[in-house]
Structures are given as structure tokens and as C-alpha cells.
Amino acid sequence: MKDRIFLSSPHMSDEGYEMHYVKEAFDTNWIAPLGENVNEFEKELASKVGSKDAAALNSGTGAIHLALRAAGVGEGDIVFCPTLTFSATANPIIYQNAIPVFIDSDYETWNMCPKALEEAFTKYPEVKAVIVVHLYGLSADMDRIVELCKKHNVVLIEDAAESLGTYYKGKHTGTFGQYGIFSFNGNKIITTSGGGMLVSNSEERIAKVRFWATQSRDQARHYQHSELGFNYRMSNVVAGIGRGQLKVLDQRVEKKKYIYEFYNKQLGGLKGVEFMPSNEWDEPNYWLSSMTLSGKVRPIDVMEALEAENIESRPVWKPMHMQPFFEKYDFVGTDVSEKLFENGVCLPSDTKMTDEDLERVVRIIKGMWRVEC
Numbered sequence: 145m146k147d148r149i150f151l152s153s154p155h156m157s158d159e160g161y162e163m164h165y166v167k168e169a170f171d172t173n174w175i176a177p178l179g180e181n182v183n184e185f186e187k188e189l190a191s192k193v194g195s196k197d198a199a200a201l202n203s204g205t206g207a208i209h210l211a212l213r214a215a216g217v218g219e220g221d222i223v224f225c226p227t228l229t230f231s232a233t234a235n236p237i238i239y240q241n242a243i244p245v246f247i248d249s250d251y252e253t254w255n256m257c258p259k260a261l262e263e264a265f266t267k268y269p270e271v272k273a274v275i276v277v278h279l280y281g282l283s284a285d286m287d288r289i290v291e292l293c294k295k296h297n298v299v300l301i302e303d304a305a306e307s308l309g310t311y312y313k314g315k316h317t318g319t320f321g322q323y324g325i326f327s328f329n330g331n332k333i334i335t336t337s338g339g340g341m342l343v344s345n346s347e348e349r350i351a352k353v354r355f356w357a358t359q360s361r362d363q364a365r366h367y368q369h370s371e372l373g374f375n376y377r378m379s380n381v382v383a384g385i386g387r388g389q390l391k392v393l394d395q396r397v398e399k400k401k402y403i404y405e406f407y408n409k410q411l412g413g414l415k416g417v418e419f420m421p422s423n424e425w426d427e428p429n430y431w432l433s434s435m436t437l438s439g440k441v442r443p444i445d446v447m448e449a450l451e452a453e454n455i456e457s458r459p460v461w462k463p464m465h466m467q468p469f470f471e472k473y474d475f476v477g478t479d480v481s482e483k484l485f486e487n488g489v490c491l492p493s494d495t496k497m498t499d500e501d502l503e504r505v506v507r508i509i510k511g512m513w514r515v516e517c
């Protein structure tokens with residue numbers, strides 16, 4: 145069996161930057177709690193994305209949770225959330241005992257449809273916050289979404305877990321809303337083995353997030369708590385990996401783009417194949433190269449053919465309003481996200497892939513069209 149080709153696996157720097165910072169943490173015994181790597185990783189990431197401040201947390205999910213708290217979302221509040229996303233976007237709404245309303249995608253961005261969002265504002269004028277996602281590193285239609293949120297005076301939270309390195313009109317995704325979050329989970333464009341970051345231009349809100357994330361300990365010699373606390377902080381060892389990874393983020397984006405362009409050139413002409421959209425405002429990080437199929441070859445056929453050759457691929461996210469756990473919540477839109485789920489497939493987009501690996505994937509997929517047509 146040939147070596148496995150992954151969808152997107154951890155890729156440490158050739159230079160060993162990560163080990164350097166991790167070793168520093170060991171040498172100074174700043175294993176935990178916190179320490180210099182955490183402080184510096186926060187500063188370095190905030191500066192990279194152009195945000196005033198950042199709080200390093202132990203997951204992107206935790207970052208969304210605390211962003212909702214910072215936005216004042218509580219019991220019974222309504223939160224608009226894209227339906228086409230990973231469940232981690234929606235789960236924290238439930239942690240806060242709030243109520244998600246799922247919003248459809250559009251074909252232009254695969255992300256939150258501004259028209260559906262507008263409709264949702266009409267239906268639920270009392271909405272407390274909006275979460276927008278930049279799926280697979282493609283930016284949502286931010287001008288229109290920001291405008292709508294401003295018009296209705298509602299807090300905007302950006303789930304930029306998949307879009308570190310993606311710019312919308314030259315501005316980094318995650319910095320349009322009052323709060324933005326990033327993830328460093330194992331398959332994201334850079335990874336710390338697991339972790340997240342919450343960014344905001346409000347240093348006061350970020351200070352509050354750090355406070356909540358370390359069990360809400362009041363300033364006192366004894367353990368005193370006047371608020372509910374969480375154990376959500378990132379460790380100093382993990383932050384060291386993050387600092388090293390951040391140094392190669394631009395290289396990773398470049399390689400992801402190369403992979404996308406390779407596939408698009410080789411497969412884009414096949415009957416019924418359409419690659420994820422590209423918009424003039426968007427400089428994506430191309431986290432996962434994805435396409436939709438409208439012909440006889442179905443996504444499952446592609447995934448099975450690749451799996452038989454030890455190559456990983458996967459469907460596009462199954463919409464939240466179709467999930468057994470979430471189907472009782474309201475959904476605003478048509479069938480766009482459902483169709484994207486039905487027809488979409490994410491191709492292996494691992495930055496360690498060689499040209500030979502890419503050829504292998506392309507050969508298998510092209511072969512299926514030869515048989516079918």
C-alpha cells in the first residue's frame with residue numbers, strides 16, 4: 145500500500161522553530177501556567193491579523209464560547225449562525241442556553257447569504273449576536289454582512305477557525321466583527337496540536353476573557369470568585385508550537401494555493417465539476433480545496449475511489465439544520481447549503497504533498513470520468 149495522503153495534517157517547520165520555543169519553555173520550566181510564549185504568541189498573532197489584542201485559549205470552540213459571553217449572549221437570546229459549518233460554531237450557543245437560528249449559504253461565497261441574513265433580521269429583530277464563518281478559507285461577503293449588523297446594532301462574531309491567512313479586501317478575516325476567533329486544531333492551516341485565539345480591538349474585553357478563562361479568580365490572596373469561571377487558557381508549551389508555526393503561515397498559504405491551482409487546472413474542465421468560488425475581494429488561504437459535482441460521478445464515488453488508494457477526502461460540512469441535534473431550531477433560506485453538502489467534496493490539501501502525490505489524486509479522479517463518459 146502506498147503512503148497515505150491526508151486531507152490536512154500537522155506540518156511543522158523545516159527550520160525547527162517550534163522546538164526552539166518549546167525547548168525554551170522547558171529550559172525555563174515555564175511549562176505551565178502561562179509564561180512568555182503565551183504572551184508573545186498573543187502579540188504576534190494580533191499583529192499578524194491586525195487586531196489590537198488577543199487571548200490565547202485551549203480551543204477555537206472555547207474562543208467562540210467566550211466571545212458569546214463577551215457579547216452578552218445569555219439564556220433565551222437568539223444568535224444567527226451559518227448552517228453550513230462545523231458543529232463547533234453552533235455548540236457554544238447551546239452552552240450559553242441561547243437559541244441558534246441557522247442561515248443559508250449563497251453560491252457566490254458558500255458562506256452566510258446576506259439576503260437570508262436580512263430576512264432573518266426581519267423575522268427576529270430581537271437577535272442578540274451574529275456569527276459568520278469563513279468556510280475552507282473563503283471569506284464571506286463582509287461588506288454586506290457588516291452593514292446589516294451595524295444597521296441592526298447587533299454584535300458580529302467571526303469564526304475564522306478555517307481562515308487564518310485569508311484577507312477580504314486587504315483586511316484580515318476575523319477583524320471585521322467585534323470578536324474574531326481562530327483555531328489551531330490538528331488539521332487547521334497551522335496547528336499547536338490543539339488551541340484557539342480570540343481577537344478583539346477592545347483590550348478591556350480581552351482582559352475579561354483572560355479572566356474568565358482562568359477560573360475568574362478575583363484579585364485577592366485567597367481564592368475568591370464573583371463570576372462563573374472556565375479552564376480555557378492555552379499552555380505555555382502549546383503556545384511555543386504556535387509561535388513557530390506562525391512563522392511559516394505565509395509559506396503554508398502559498399502551498400495551499402498551489403494545490404488549489406493544480407487541481408483546478410487539472411480537474412476544473414471535467415464535465416460537471418465546479419471548484420469553490422473565487423471573488424475579486426477575496427485572498428483565500430485555500431485551507432481545503434473543494435469542488436462540487438453535478439454529473440454522473442457523485443462525491444461518494446470520488447471519496448471511495450480515493451480511499452481505495454489510501455487517500456483521504458471528505459464531504460462538505462453537513463448543514464446544522466439537517467443535524468438530529470439541531471433540527472428543532474429555525475432555519476432561514478432555501479436549499480443552497482443542502483445542495484453544497486449533497487454535491488461537494490473536499491480534496492486532500494495537505495501542505496506536505498509532493499507533485500507526485502497531486503498527480504496521483506488527479507489521475508484517479510480523471511480516470512473516473514473516462515469510465516463514466
Ligand SMILES: *Cc1c(COP(=O)(O)O)cnc(C)c1O
Nearest residue numbers: 203204205230232233305327329
Ligand atoms: C475547527 C473549527 C472550529 C473549532 O476549533 P477547535 O479549535 O477545534 O475547537 C470552529 N469552527 C470551525 C468552522 C472550525 O473549522
